[in-house]
Structure formats: structure tokens, C-alpha cells
Amino acid sequence: MxxxxxxxxxxxxxxxxxxSEPYWISAEIRVVESFGGEWTHEDAMSCVGNGLLESARVMQTKGVTLDAQVIVDQLTDSVMAQLKEFGIxxxxxxxxxxxxxxxxxxxxxxxxxxxxxxxxxxxxxxxxxxxxxxxxxxxxxxxxxxxxxxxxxxxxxxxxxxxxxxxxxxxxxxxxxxxxxxxxxxxxxxxxxxxxxxxxxxxxxxxxxxxxxxxxxxxxxxx
Known part of the structure; x- marks a missing residue:
């Protein structure tokens, strides 16, 4: 050295x-749409690299009425499920x-x-x-x-x-x-x-x- x-x-x-970013975007879309909202490509790009709680707060502005930590847990569960299914x-x-x-x-x-x-x-x-x-x-x-x-x-x-x-x-x-x-x-x-x-x-x-x-x-x- x-x-x-x-x-x-x-x-x-x-x-x-x-x-893993496509997995996160998929998870975000699923959560927002479950509350009747729309999660655009621009919304997803605005959250890339942010802390998850900050991303959760953005999702709340799109109509998600869950606590921010609950959103983080749901997103994480979804991404981990995809990682387990498809590998690293x-x-x-x-x-x-x-x-x-x-x-x-x-x-x-x-x-x-x-x-x-x-x-x-x-x-x-x-x-x-x-x-x-x-x-x-x-x-x-x-x-x-x-x-x-x-x-x-x-x-x-x-x-x-x-x-x-x-x-x-x-x-x-x-x-x-x-x-x-x-x-x-x-x-x-x-x-x-x-x-x-x-x-x-x-x-x-x-x-x-x-x-x-x-x-x-x-x-x-x-x-």
C-alpha cells in the first residue's frame, strides 16, 4: 500500500x-396508490438519496395518512421482499x-x-x-x-x-x-x-x- x-x-x-432504487420506487408507488394518490416519476426522483423519514413526509403530502415511521416500515418490508425474491x-x-x-x-x-x-x-x-x-x-x-x-x-x-x-x-x-x-x-x-x-x-x-x-x-x- x-x-x-x-x-x-x-x-x-x-x-x-x-x-435497489427501482425496488424503492415500486414500493413508493404501491403505498401512495393504496391511498388513492399518484406517485410520479418526478416524485420518486425527488426522494432519491433522502432519509426515509423525509421521503415518508413527501408521501404524506400525496395523501398517505399513515405515521411517517409506519410508511418507512412498509417501504422497507416491500424492498426487502423484492431483494429476497430476486437476490442482491x-x-x-x-x-x-x-x-x-x-x-x-x-x-x-x-x-x-x-x-x-x-x-x-x-x-x-x-x-x-x-x-x-x-x-x-x-x-x-x-x-x-x-x-x-x-x-x-x-x-x-x-x-x-x-x-x-x-x-x-x-x-x-x-x-x-x-x-x-x-x-x-x-x-x-x-x-x-x-x-x-x-x-x-x-x-x-x-x-x-x-x-x-x-x-x-x-x-x-x-x-
């Missing part, structure tokens, strides 16, 4: 590590990069606004030990785009956030990671990410390696 190797890599989950849908290049990080001894944390039981299901079904720490929406007082989730991820690994690389797919997630002080790689999926909220935008993780992360991190930290 060289001096430019990050002390840790912090991963978002939905849309970054796994292709990896994003391109994510499994390969995570595997290389593990084999190289680079600590990793999952930093997701999904709740704990959802994240735990994904972690337990990756097929290998993927993460040294997991931070979920249950753990934080302030959801993304607040920097707290990424500060907690670095703290859980015992490293400085400025020594970490974070990988994100959404504006709230990228904003959270950037504000925390991490080196941020944006990999847009469902929605675009403003350039100013990342240090680099990659169209995919396919073909990306630890060397790419180390090179970027060295550039950012020596500016």
Missing part, C-alpha cells in the same frame, strides 16, 4: 453498491471494487439511510465479509445531506474523515460526503449530481480499482 492509499472507503448502498442486484463494477478493497486490507464502511434491518440483510447476503462497520438511518440524528452519517462512518473505523474516500450516487449523499471532508466520487444513477458536490464524477465503477481511488485521493489531499 502506498502513502496515497485512503485510510478507508465509505460506501453508500442504494443506487451505489446495489441496484449489484451495480456495475461495485462488487469487483469492494472485493479488491477487502483483499487489499482497506477498511470499508457502509453509510446508508436505509434502516438497520434492511442494511443488515444486504450485508449478510453479499457472499463475503464486505464491511467493517455499518451506519444506517436508525443510527443518525441528521440524515443525508447532513455530514453526520459520514462522520459516524469514519469514527466507527477509527480514521479521520479527511483520509477517506466516499462513493455516492445521489445529490443528498454526495452533499453529505463532501461536507464531511471526505474525497467524494460521484457515480450518478437515477439522478444527476452537481459537480461541485464531488471531487470527480464517474459514469460507472466498472473497471475502477484501488489504484484509481488512491490516485484521486492523493490529488485531493495534496491540493
Amino acid at each position: 502506498t502513502h496515497s492509499t485512503p485510510a478507508a472507503v465509505l460506501w453508500d448502498m442504494d443506487g451505489t453498491l446495489i441496484d 442486484p449489484w451495480r456495475p463494477g461495485a462488487r469487483e471494487l469492494l472485493t479488491e478493497l477487502r483483499e487489499s486490507g482497506v477498511p470499508t464502511a457502509l453509510v446508508t439511510m436505509s434502516i438497520g434491518r434492511m442494511a443488515q440483510h444486504v450485508v449478510e447476503n453479499l457472499g463475503f465479509h464486505g464491511f467493517d462497520a455499518v451506519v444506517t438511518g436508525d443510527d443518525v440524528e441528521h440524515a443525508k445531506p447532513h455530514p453526520q452519517p459520514y462522520h459516524m462512518g469514519a469514527a466507527a473505523l477509527g480514521v479521520a474523515i479527511s483520509d477517506c474516500v466516499a462513493i455516492e450516487d445521489s445529490p443528498p449523499g454526495a452533499s453529505s460526503a463532501y461536507a464531511s471532508g471526505a474525497t467524494v466520487i460521484g457515480v450518478p444513477f437515477m439522478v444527476d449530481i452537481p459537480e461541485e458536490k464531488t471531487h470527480v464524477l464517474w459514469p460507472t465503477l466498472e473497471g475502477r480499482t484501488l489504484d484509481h481511488l488512491s490516485e484521486l485521493h492523493a490529488k485531493v489531499t495534496t491540493r
